[in-house]
Amino acid sequence: MLTAYVPILILFAFMVAISLIIIVLSHYLSSRKYSSRERFEEPYECGLSTGGIKPGRYPVKFYLVAILFVVFDVEAVFLWPWAISFQSFREMGYSVFWYAEMIVFLGILLVGYVYLVGKNAFDWK
């Protein structure tokens, strides 16, 4: 039974490994300057030069992008199992149903898209 979870374990291993590798790599590859001791007296005295506004603000567009991501990207998550289930639906004689389901789903997403256009969500000024 537990063998079913082996792929997840591998995934976890990969995740941990990759993040470790990136951190380690950046540690060695980035340039560092110790030109003055003052850097260490500033907040977050890890040696990096600070920059930007302190209470960092994200532009509100960031959230819009996040919402658009739902519309344009998450549907792909559903398209995948839908596509691979075609065979079993056809065997039951429900291929039209199978197709219609996805059309309805995409239609709903399309409405969301039209709504975003109507709300000028793509107006990036």
Next chain:
Amino acid sequence: MEMNLLDLVGLAIAFPLLGTLILGLFGRFMPRIAVSIIAPATVGLSFIIGLITLFVYRTDSALIGGQPYVSYLFTWIQSGDFTANFSLLIDPLSITMMLIVTGVSFIIHVYSIGYMAHDKDHARFFAYLNLFVGAMLILVLASSLPVMFIGWEGVGLCSYLLIGFWYEKASANIAGMKAFVVNRIGDFGVLIAMFMLFASENFVSLEFLDINGAARIFGETNYNSPFIIAVCLFLFLGATGKSAQIPLYIWLPDAMEGPTPVSALIHAATMVTAGVYMLARLNVLFSIAPTAMLVVAVIGCATAFFAATIALSQVDIKRVLAYSTVSQLGYMFLACGVGAFWVGIFHLMTHAFFKALLFLGAGSVIHGMSDDQDIRNMGGLAKRMPVTYWTFLVAALAIAGVPFFSGFFSKDEILASTFWFGAEFPSGKILYVIALITAFMTAFYMFRLVIRTFLGKPVTEKAKKAHESPRVMTIPLIILAVLAFVGGYVALPHVISGPLGYSNPLEQFLKPAAQTYQISEHPVGEAYGVASAEYVETIEGVSVEGEDVIHEAAGHGEDEAHHPADISWYLILASIVFAGLGIWGAYLYFRMTDWAKLPALSRLIRRLQIVNDWSLKKWFVDELYQYTIVEPGKVLAQISLIFDQVVVDGIVNGTAGFFAFVGDRIRRFQTGIVREYALGILLGAVSVVIIVFITRMVL
């Protein structure tokens, strides 16, 4: 259930209630003319439905012989094995009552347009009036005691609201409260009776048909049993409250504080007759309790007499009429008590016409006299208000029992019934004699009123300036005058109608629904120690078990066909003579200018002055109640007040303070900071999990 046109009758209730809703909610924003149209129109529609109902009922072949029809509307209460349906009962009795109520109400509504023309609150007035009609129709159409009780309370409420209609007047408020409180005593009786019937296993439901049906069977074994007598007397207690009989009549004269159309409609023509109606409706129940019937007859007779003595001396025109109403209601109860239920309803009908007319006429007089009600200030109004005078005169002749007027026939019918009752039950003759004397007094005080108000010379400036009322008020008077005249011809006495070759239509119509039922083994009169042999017909169309042993007998005294014609003629003559004596006496007493011609009589009159004063003070009954019931009640109330303030309030306030304190403490948890809310949820979740675990471990 197939649809029957009779089911329309529910609409008759709906229309006035709809009127109340419209006028109560939007009346203030509507123009005066709209209110004046809507209010009478709704009642008019109900009247038309009443006529349709009568027509359909008479032509429905399935409903011959007074068969009742029950129109089911909806299930009102269902609780355990108790079910109360909201249904309406349609039979001759309810149709008659419905027509009287809606007809008279319609006329009085029209009259009120003129009478209330200058009142700023007329919309409220009409809303109440419509509500009253709706409630009254529920009362007379209800098919069961609980539903009837809705109407019973409803009309009581309207009565209270309308007596106190001019709420700026302190006396009106007090009178309203008095009426309400006294009525509540009666309502208590009805409730007790209802509970007793409900608790008894012999009575399966509180539907009127079931009560009467069960009473037929129950009466076989428990004729005149204490239980039945108690139930009937409690019901009668309710009737004395609503219909102003001894000992609960005291509220009615005070109720005259309300607008006069209200006095006419509620306190003369319709609501106060509810008690009589209830007795007629439960005729079988009362029939198997002769002792209770005797009480009803005696109380009715005593009230008729007693109220008439008070009416002799009153100086307020509406108070005279109020005591006269009490007296006439006494007659109706007398009729019911001697078993002539249909006669009671007959008198109820004619009384509705002529008493409404009297009150409306009085209203017209008051209107013309700029709100003066004291008859000592009037006089000579006949010339200034001719229509009012002539219509008032018709009503006065009717109530006095002058031949050819409606009151004559109905009152004569009551007197005759009482006489025949007395024939079977000797000491019952006393009732007849008292009733006859009351008839004399009735004629006397009515003509005293007519003479002092309309004849002679004007006594005051106001009386000189009196003017006739507008047409919207006089036309209803004329219509009622016509009714007060012809109303009696629907039920001519047998001795007259028989030779003319037609039967008595009202009796034919009403009798199946309202007459005395007689148990075969117990002839009427047995309870009084007298045997009666008159029980013949089998009940028609009433499907109860043991039908073969139950027989219907013509009520003693009411079946004149069996009575010797010559005695009947003597009885009629006696009524005429006593009425004539009354009128003549009034004329003599009040029109006599030269007292010196009869010194002996003059002296006698002066001696009687003390009696007159006492009568004017209503025999001090109000004072008697004041000192025996109200004052001790007040003392008791005072003691309770102290107890309440010190002990109860102390506990209550202490408790309230405690909770307010606790509430204030726990309020501190409501900080308004979201992360503390989240902490609350987290702690709550942990607690729930822990509680569930502990429960499981303990299990």
Next chain:
Amino acid sequence: MTSMEFSPQTIDFTAIMPIIIISAGILVTLLLPFAAKGRAKIINPLVALIVLLAAFISSARIWDLGRASFDGMYTADNATLFASFIFIIVAFITVIAITARYCPFLRSPDGEGLFASPEVFPLMLTVVVGAIVMSASRNLILTFLAIETLSIPLYVLAGMNLSSERSKEASLKYFLTGAFASGFLAYGISLIYGAVGKLGYHAILDACSPTAADYTLYAGLALVAVGFGFKVALVPFHAWVPDVYQGSPALISGFMASLVKAAGFTAILRFFGEGIVPLYGIWWVAIAIIAALTMTVGNLMALNQIVLKRLLAYSSIAHAGYLLLAVLIIGKEWSEKGVTAGAPLGDAMQCAFFYLAGYVFAIIGSFAIIWWLTPSDKEGALLEIDDVRGLNDRHPLHAALFALFLFSLAGFPITAGFLGKFFLFASALSHGFILLVVFALLNAVLSAYYYLKIIVAMYMKSAPEHASLCEEPSPNPWIYAVVWTCTLATLWLGIIPASILGLLGSVSVGG
């Protein structure tokens, strides 16, 4: 889940037709505003109303048929349908009332332009879909989805009044706490799945046995109860309620207090009654304690409130406490008898639904009165008892109807509230919850105090000297849709209960 062998045959379109119709309506009302401007804007609420009407009819058509869809995951039995009727009626009257503030030409020109955003209609329809699915769901995953479908639009609706800081505050607080509580629900569901391996209520019913010591399952159901408890505002998961109800536009508060609570309780009754009823012996203590806590804290907190909307919010919390009695009754009855599909729901379910119906109309009516009395939501959020002093002299109709709804909430005779309490308490008594009923009765007495406080202020006190917030009620005839429907329903249920009880008598389990 047993749906490994799911097949399209198990989809019954008549059963889910109401939600299909409303969903289509959501899409239409979302896009319509782009096409319609000016006076044509009226078409948007009109479509919403037509959609609700159609959903009502399609629900009524399957009354008594006991349809189910998705392998019994979604059931359109009479309990679902009765709840759906309540949701749809509430949404219908709310939409009508809101229309007046959405279409500027429908109201007097001086009013404040609220609800400029047409999204209010698709959002409300989404809430209704969520509510219907919640009451129909027999699967924890579907229930979870439905709760989210219901909640997310509500977060937005709470903040619908963009000109009010309080409205925004309400929206954010509701969202944050709601998201937090959803976490518990999801965690609970996953624990149950971990313990049982199934999520369908009937599968859970078969799998759980009161004798096994399965603490994962117990923790799971406790956490699911927490998630539900948040939705219907049980103590101690209630803290958001006063802030949210006060800040949201009054009608939306009424919408939340009525519809959401009804949906939540239908779902709770279904989960506890059809899912984990064999474990009654384990959960009843917790539920009983929460019930007692909820009514007491709700009432005690309401005692000292002077802001009307907060007072009503606490009152709605207290009512949730009374309603928990129904959960206990049903648990006790069914754990003893065992659930059989198609059996009548018993008087417990009947009285729970009757109570809900009575409560729903009284509470939304009360909030509607506040919306009616104040020119804008800014005033509405601050309306105090002092402001309604002597209201009867100034606006007698407002006062009379408000009094009626308060009487119903307090449980005075001839209103629905009285019979609701009466049936509920009587049923609880007959099932042996004597202590709890005594407790509830004491609470009912306590609550009468603050309801009467308002009525006394309206009828027996003179108008305040300072300018009152309800000096100029909005001349808004559209609010009649709400107040008169609620008046009618409150009196109808209170005077002729038999008509509704008859309908509820046919409500049955399963199908």
